[in-house]
Amino acid sequence: MSAIRVVVADDSVLLREGLVRILEEAGFDVVRSYQEAESLLDDLVELSPDIAVLDVRMPPNFRDEGVRAARRARELVPHVGVLLLSQYVEVAYAQELLSSGDGGVGYLLKDRVASLDELKEAINRIHAGGTVLDREVITQLVNRRHDPLETLTPREHEVLTAMAEGRTNTAIASALTIGVGAVEKNVTAIFHKLNLEDSGSDHRRVLAVLAWLQR
Incomplete structure (x- = not known):
């Protein structure tokens, strides 16, 4: 069985390189990494990865570039799973990611990257069409259900x-x-x-x- 092919985008060099290293140690095939989302999208159709791991806030405006790139990635390569990483819980972005109702998506806090086993499990679950959310994201999404x-x-x-x-x-x-x-x-x-x-x-x-x- 071939390794799951992953692309990574994060403007932080340290986090990006660290993420690539631990993904490779976990047995994933990291085919390319980027410091911003647009370049990833430019290469996406050609690379046709299984999973795209994206920071939420990236250049040029450091707001929701990762979220928009995740949605565009699913339009360009429908089979690609997307995992958003964020420093903080940003429920509106999580809701936007989940709004299509499709599986194969995840939203985790960057602290989760420190746990190799949990990150590996998350990517495997997303690749299988599942949804992975950080516990704190789930809590805040539930709270938002109230008017x-x-x-x-x-x-x-x-x-x-x-x-x-x-x-x-x-x-x-x-x-x-x-x-x-x-x-x-x-x-x-x-x-x-x-x-x-x-x-x-x-x-x-x-x-x-x-x-x-x-x-």
């Missing part, structure tokens, strides 16, 4: 309703007879409870309103 709108206070509901009506913070303060500072605190709390991080591109106010409209 975050239920955690809002009555005042936060009032503020979010006014936001949905298109009112500014000043207009909301006037309508609810509270200070603008109080409105801003409630808006910040709403963003936090709805897990709306400041991504630099998405307008959190709009996303909060969309959450309210989808109740």
Whole structure:
């Protein structure tokens, strides 16, 4: 039986080279490694690996390049399994990876790489079409199943309703007879409870309103 063929992408030289070494020690055939995702995607069809191991955050923007590359990899080579590695639990990225409902995917914290046996088991499971998630990722995914709108206070509901009506913070303060500072605190709390991080591109106010409209 031929060895499982793996490609690796991680911008950290130390982690990338260490990952290649332990994968080879585990009996996998690491056919190529990369410091960013685009080069991996350029070679993917030609190499046709069994597994792609990707860091979540890579050049050029260090945000979700690995997630987007994982989804593109499945489009280019449908049989390829993908394993995302992250320094922290980033549930939104895990959800995006799992959104297709297909197997052959995994999301592990980088600390897991320290355990050769667990990493080997994870790659074998992904290659067989299974799904591998870090325990902490599972915990946070389960917690997210609860409607975050239920955690809002009555005042936060009032503020979010006014936001949905298109009112500014000043207009909301006037309508609810509270200070603008109080409105801003409630808006910040709403963003936090709805897990709306400041991504630099998405307008959190709009996303909060969309959450309210989808109740």
